[in-house]
Amino acid sequence: MSVLERLDKIHLWHPFTQMKEWEEEEPLIIERGEGSYLIDIHGRRYLDGNSSLWVNLHGHRNKALDRALEEQLGKIAHSTLLGLGNVPSIELARMLVEIAPEGLRRVFYSDNGSTAVEIALKMSFQYWRQTEKRCRRKLFISFSGAYHGDTVGAMSVGDIDIFVGRYSPLLFRTLKAPYPYCYRCPLEMSYPYCGLACLHVLEDILRKEHSRVVACIIEPSVQGACGMIVSPPGFLKGVREITEKYGIPLIADEVATGFGRTGYMFACEEEGVVPDIMCLAKGITGGYLPLAVTLAKEEIYRAFLGRYDEFKALFHGHTYTGNPLACRVAIENLRIFKREKVLERLKPKIRLLSELLEGFRGLRYVGDVRYKGLMAGIELVEDRDTKKPFPPSKRVAYRVCMDARKKGLITRPLGDTIVIMPPLSIKKRELKRMIGILYELISGL
Numbered sequence: 001m002s003v004l005e006r007l008d009k010i011h012l013w014h015p016f017t018q019m020k021e022w023e024e025e026e027p028l029i030i031e032r033g034e035g036s037y038l039i040d041i042h043g044r045r046y047l048d049g050n051s052s053l054w055v056n057l058h059g060h061r062n063k064a065l066d067r068a069l070e071e072q073l074g075k076i077a078h079s080t081l082l083g084l085g086n087v088p089s090i091e092l093a094r095m096l097v098e099i100a101p102e103g104l105r106r107v108f109y110s111d112n113g114s115t116a117v118e119i120a121l122k123m124s125f126q127y128w129r130q131t132e133k134r135c136r137r138k139l140f141i142s143f144s145g146a147y148h149g150d151t152v153g154a155m156s157v158g159d160i161d162i163f164v165g166r167y168s169p170l171l172f173r174t175l176k177a178p179y180p181y182c183y184r185c186p187l188e189m190s191y192p193y194c195g196l197a198c199l200h201v202l203e204d205i206l207r208k209e210h211s212r213v214v215a216c217i218i219e220p221s222v223q224g225a226c227g228m229i230v231s232p233p234g235f236l237k238g239v240r241e242i243t244e245k246y247g248i249p250l251i252a253d254e255v256a257t258g259f260g261r262t263g264y265m266f267a268c269e270e271e272g273v274v275p276d277i278m279c280l281a282k283g284i285t286g287g288y289l290p291l292a293v294t295l296a297k298e299e300i301y302r303a304f305l306g307r308y309d310e311f312k313a314l315f316h317g318h319t320y321t322g323n324p325l326a327c328r329v330a331i332e333n334l335r336i337f338k339r340e341k342v343l344e345r346l347k348p349k350i351r352l353l354s355e356l357l358e359g360f361r362g363l364r365y366v367g368d369v370r371y372k373g374l375m376a377g378i379e380l381v382e383d384r385d386t387k388k389p390f391p392p393s394k395r396v397a398y399r400v401c402m403d404a405r406k407k408g409l410i411t412r413p414l415g416d417t418i419v420i421m422p423p424l425s426i427k428k429r430e431l432k433r434m435i436g437i438l439y440e441l442i443s444g445l
């Protein structure tokens with residue numbers, strides 16, 4: 001074992017990781033990156049199958065992004081947004097507003113997806129407090145299987161038991177509507193015969209509770225962490241129509257789906273949905289630096305205006321809010337989208353991925369195959385007829401991912417769902433190789 005491997009085991013505490021297991025295994029330590037590849041300290045190359053946790057868009061060591069960062073370093077690395085402006089944060093805000101769904105004109109910066117969500121929750125809560133007399137609203141509506149991050153507010157609107165269950169005494173109460181995980185329908189119905197019955201449940205909740213509801217938060221189009229659950233056509237639009245009918249702000253958490261991941265710049269675009277608040281992070285810097293944004297409609301922003309001593313301001317902010325390096329690289333990310341026609345050039349790759357994935361459907365342990373854009377999941381089950389999952393102790397998808405490493409592919413499962421989320425810049429032959437490795441391993445189970 002190298003010195004680095006030993007020191008990692010002695011000093012690090014890795015996120016979402018059973019460290020006992022980590023201490024017993026050989027750690028993989030990345031030293032460099034190049035295009036779609038990660039390169040470890042021994043010089044071994046791996047395809048980056050989950051875009052370094054869903055963030056990398058244009059490849060590692062992208063020349064334009066590297067150059068943008070270097071250029072900004074020649075000016076300033078950081079200055080605060082508390083009481084000061086900085087050049088890249090203003091330019092980026094303008095660019096984001098131009099591409100965001102219409103009406104989202106205010107940009108509030110933070111540095112990760114969880115805080116972008118936390119801010120959306122506080123923003124919507126305070127909005128009502130400052131616009132409604134005798135406001136009783138304190139309930140958020142979120143969806144079954146939701147994941148919005150790991151901070152306390154984000155966990156409160158989350159619904160993945162192993163992540164949030166043990167913290168439940170700390171969390172605030174939310175109302176849960178069913179998300180259309182059609183392979184395992186929470187209403188035990190079948191799409192399309194159900195007529196999107198999950199929307200009726202949402203409407204029932206709002207009919208009864210709307211005067212106590214602050215906002216509804218959703219992962220539009222795809223629930224990522226729950227296992228790449230793709231919602232059927234009409235669902236997101238339906239959620240927007242119902243929330244609009246009852247005057248409830250809709251928060252679109254596009255942390256995972258934003259920036260081309262689903263084939264659209266933002267997933268909301270596909271059904272022409274305009275949320276009241278939108279959370280962005282992950283791909284915003286092309287996977288280079290931590291940065292997040294909570295975009296809000298002007299109407300929400302205006303509710304925070306007043307005399308200083310009315311204390312209506314949004315008392316929230318982080319030390320690195322609007323960091324110039326991160327904003328500058330995010331600007332370059334957006335320029336690449338334009339200059340290189342990224343969304344247009346994605347189309348054949350999306351088609352190829354879907355064709356390749358369809359080939360998994362007949363395999364013995366493949367229960368479901370779900371994909372949208374370059375965001376996909378293969379759910380493994382013990383019994384396809386009954387959809388019975390494998391016992392968690394078997395860690396089937398995890399073992400597939402560990403074996404994939406030996407063949408030069410890195411990805412990480414979500415439960416027994418294998419995630420496929422390559423950089424948008426992946427080449428077709430790399431995509432074929434990636435899926436080929438998984439096919440070989442899954443068909444050999």
Ligand code: PMP
Nearest residue numbers: 112113114147148149224255256
């Ligand atoms: N929202 C969604 C939809 C996510 O997928 C994630 C991260 N996977 C988050 C929020 C939290 O983002 P972060 O890890 O940057 O805090």
